[in-house]
Amino acid sequence: MGIVLTRIDDRLIHGQILETWVPFLNVDCIVVANDQIAGNLMRRKLIHASVPKNIEVLFGSINELYKIICADEMRGRRILLLFSSSLDALKAFELGVSFSEINLGNLHGGPGGARVTCSVFLQQEDIENLTCLENSGVKISTQCVPTDRLKRWSELLGRQAK
Amino acid sequence: MIISHICTASIVSIVAGLDRTAAFQLMISRPIVVAPLTGWLLDTPLVGLEVGLLVELLWLCFLPVGASIPPDDTQVSIAATLLAGTGDYYIEAGSLSLVLVAVLSCCALGKIGQVFDGWARRFNGQFIIATQRAVAEGHLNHIGRNHLKGLLVFGFASWASFVVIGFCGALFLYLFFVVLKMGPPLEPVAGFLRILFPLVGAAAILANLKVRRSVTLYLASFVSTLMLFWFFK
Amino acid sequence: MTVVLLPKKIFIQTFFRSFLLQASWSFQGLQSLGFLFVLFPALEFFYEGEELKCVCARYLEKFNTHPYMASPIMGMCLALEEKQGKEAGISSQDLKEMTMFPYAAMGDSLFWGGLKPLAAVLSLFLAVKGSLWAPLVFLVLFNVPHLGCRLGWLWQGYRQGLDMIQIVQKWQLPDLAMRLKEATIVLLGSLSAFLVFHYLEMEKINPGLGVVFIPLLCVGVLLFKKGISSLTCVLLSAGFVFLLSLIWNWI
Numbered sequence: 001m002g003i004v005l006t007r008i009d010d011r012l013i014h015g016q017i018l019e020t021w022v023p024f025l026n027v028d029c030i031v032v033a034n035d036q037i038a039g040n041l042m043r044r045k046l047i048h049a050s051v052p053k054n055i056e057v058l059f060g061s062i063n064e065l066y067k068i069i070c071a072d073e074m075r076g077r078r079i080l081l082l083f084s085s086s087l088d089a090l091k092a093f094e095l096g097v098s099f100s101e102i103n104l105g106n107l108h109g110g111p112g113g114a115r116v117t118c119s120v121f122l123q124q125e126d127i128e129n130l131t132c133l134e135n136s137g138v139k140i141s142t143q144c145v146p147t148d149r150l151k152r153w154s155e156l157l158g159r160q161a162k
Numbered sequence: 163m164i165i166s167h168i169c170t171a172s173i174v175s176i177v178a179g180l181d182r183t184a185a186f187q188l189m190i191s192r193p194i195v196v197a198p199l200t201g202w203l204l205d206t207p208l209v210g211l212e213v214g215l216l217v218e219l220l221w222l223c224f225l226p227v228g229a230s231i232p233p234d235d236t237q238v239s240i241a242a243t244l245l246a247g248t249g250d251y252y253i254e255a256g257s258l259s260l261v262l263v264a265v266l267s268c269c270a271l272g273k274i275g276q277v278f279d280g281w282a283r284r285f286n287g288q289f290i291i292a293t294q295r296a297v298a299e300g301h302l303n304h305i306g307r308n309h310l311k312g313l314l315v316f317g318f319a320s321w322a323s324f325v326v327i328g329f330c331g332a333l334f335l336y337l338f339f340v341v342l343k344m345g346p347p348l349e350p351v352a353g354f355l356r357i358l359f360p361l362v363g364a365a366a367i368l369a370n371l372k373v374r375r376s377v378t379l380y381l382a383s384f385v386s387t388l389m390l391f392w393f394f395k
Numbered sequence: 396m397t398v399v400l401l402p403k404k405i406f407i408q409t410f411f412r413s414f415l416l417q418a419s420w421s422f423q424g425l426q427s428l429g430f431l432f433v434l435f436p437a438l439e440f441f442y443e444g445e446e447l448k449c450v451c452a453r454y455l456e457k458f459n460t461h462p463y464m465a466s467p468i469m470g471m472c473l474a475l476e477e478k479q480g481k482e483a484g485i486s487s488q489d490l491k492e493m494t495m496f497p498y499a500a501m502g503d504s505l506f507w508g509g510l511k512p513l514a515a516v517l518s519l520f521l522a523v524k525g526s527l528w529a530p531l532v533f534l535v536l537f538n539v540p541h542l543g544c545r546l547g548w549l550w551q552g553y554r555q556g557l558d559m560i561q562i563v564q565k566w567q568l569p570d571l572a573m574r575l576k577e578a579t580i581v582l583l584g585s586l587s588a589f590l591v592f593h594y595l596e597m598e599k600i601n602p603g604l605g606v607v608f609i610p611l612l613c614v615g616v617l618l619f620k621k622g623i624s625s626l627t628c629v630l631l632s633a634g635f636v637f638l639l640s641l642i643w644n645w646i
Contacts, residue, residue, distance in 0.1 A: 014496045015503040018569075019225070023372040042485075043493050046560060050497035052569040184418045187462055189511070189537050194518055195530040207527055214530070215522040218515055220625050225507045233626070266633060269626055283421050290424030290455065293431075297451045302439075305451065309432040312419025344641075351640040353597055355633055357590045360519065361608070362632070364587050365615030366625035367512060373576045377616060381609060383584025388605045391592045395602065 009105035086129040179320020193217035193239035206247035219363025223370035234275020241328035282319035425459035461502025470552020509575030
């Protein structure tokens with residue numbers, strides 16, 4: 001089955017993911033791709049504790065990600081891949097992790113970001129990174145929870161220009 | 163309905179409205195608690211209980227998570243209890259039809275609570291900025307003061323949504339029972355509508371609780387309980 | 396450096412202040428001002444002058460979690476500030492940032508998704524019967540665990556410091572929440588059957604006919620999964636039933 005959802009969310013695993021996306025897509029494995037968290041045992045433990053036992057959580061730095069996703073034992077699993085920033089997603093894509101769509105969840109960024117939806121604020125470099133991904137054929141959209149309306153990248157750019 | 167009734171309900175609306183997000187969160191704000199409480203203060207506890215039963219399950223599955231605000235079932239229950247318990251619409255106060263229509267019309271206005279709540283949460287933004295400035299200048303006693311001002315804002319927002327919901331609900335009740343005289347045709351289906359509310363709420367919870375095989379579990383329990391009652395009545 | 400212990404009085408004050416955590420909840424600051432407000436008496440005790448000012452400013456950074464699950468975090472912050480963050484090798488800022496989202500997820504599923512519906516469904520059995528004990532039963536069922544957790548976790552977090560993270564882990568809250576949700580669903584089934592039975596008996600219809608409600612309920616669940624709101628559903632079906640009754644009367 002492979003990756004069923006790729007999401008950029010600066011909160012990583014939280015209520016929206018666990019209460020809505022995981023059951024909606026029948027996810028059985030969440031991969032958190034983040035350099036800091038992969039290197040911090042305490043944070044890994046904390047995130048582990050917030051996920052029910054029947055869902056596996058894997059952590060990996062961006063560089064190891066390809067190895068993790070393409071490992072033999074991951075075949076046939078339904079994976080939710082989480083990044084915390086657009087830069088990480090772009091790097092992973094360039095390192096060969098293939099995904100066809102990206103969902104933007106929560107992106108608050110620093111000050112000065114342009115607000116595109118309630119929960120997505122885009123900095124200039126986010127726009128560049130995401131445009132780069134979109135041009136390589138990855139469909140970018142935003143949808144907080146499955147019941148929300150899906151908004152495509154072109155629509156988001158239009159809002160941002162306003 | 164007299165002024166003292168409205169005042170009592172207003173006080174309940176502020177206290178319970180604060181319990182919703184701002185303070186304590188002892189769940190006094192749940193319809194099953196706040197409606198009988200209002201009813202008890204207005205001397206019609208059973209009307210309150212009825213309202214609580216109807217509203218409780220309807221929005222239970224909305225999680226007050228982060229930035230998402232659920233419809234204000236607290237103010238809806240208080241307003242519905244006030245209208246159904248003490249109103250006079252040429253129909254016996256507290257009769258089932260009156261309770262049903264009061265709850266229906268107030269529920270339809272539940273969104274108003276979200277609007278006021280959202281306003282309060284935006285308005286409160288200024289307190290954090292003011293506090294940041296005060297702390298930088300060394301006025302640390304402003305922390306508590308600014309923080310507690312939020313209570314006033316939330317309290318006012320609750321009361322305002324109660325007033326709007328109550329007022330619009332009363333207008334609709336007047337239209338329904340006095341102008342259109344819809345009371346009699348409602349009577350035969352009132353019993354059915356009474357269980358419709360909780361059942362719809364139950365279905366909504368079922369669809370939203372993330373449990374495997376939830377529908378199977380639910381139906382098994384439904385059928386076996388029904389059988390039990392049927393055999394042992 | 397000697398560690399000065401927190402007086403009981405200030406701990407109790409912190410506990411009571413923790414109920415007002417969200418009094419100034421705003422989209423900009425979330426719970427940050429509230430968190431500072433709760434810890435302020437303790438901070439005032441541990442620090443003074445310029446240092447206190449810096450600590451306060453530090454606490455005004457964005458913070459948001461589940462209001463009940465904030466208690467263990469507050470407890471841990473008390474423990475850290477007591478040692479002035481010097482021994483543990485982790486600042487209270489890092490701690491808050493690390494714990495807030497995982498704890499929010501746990502609290503949402505345990506308290507909002509698990510305990511609240513369970514208590515509500517149990518008390519509704521009494522409400523259907525017309526018993527005024529229903530609200531009291533609900534309050535007791537919900538608040539005994541809730542207040543216990545709040546006080547217990549605040550105290551444990553303060554006493555155990557960072558070991559609290561392990562303690563919360565041992566509770567396996569997400570799995571506990573799952574058990575509560577399963578129990579809620581079974582009880583919800585019973586409650587619905589009880590309601591239907593009660594109604595059919597009042598209308599003097601054979602209660603066995605209650606099974607016709609099953610397909611109706613299934614349709615309802617499907618509609619909700621498609622994202623219809625429960626209010627629309629109630630309004631539409633109530634309107635429809637009322638219209639039928641009107642037409643019936645008219646004929």
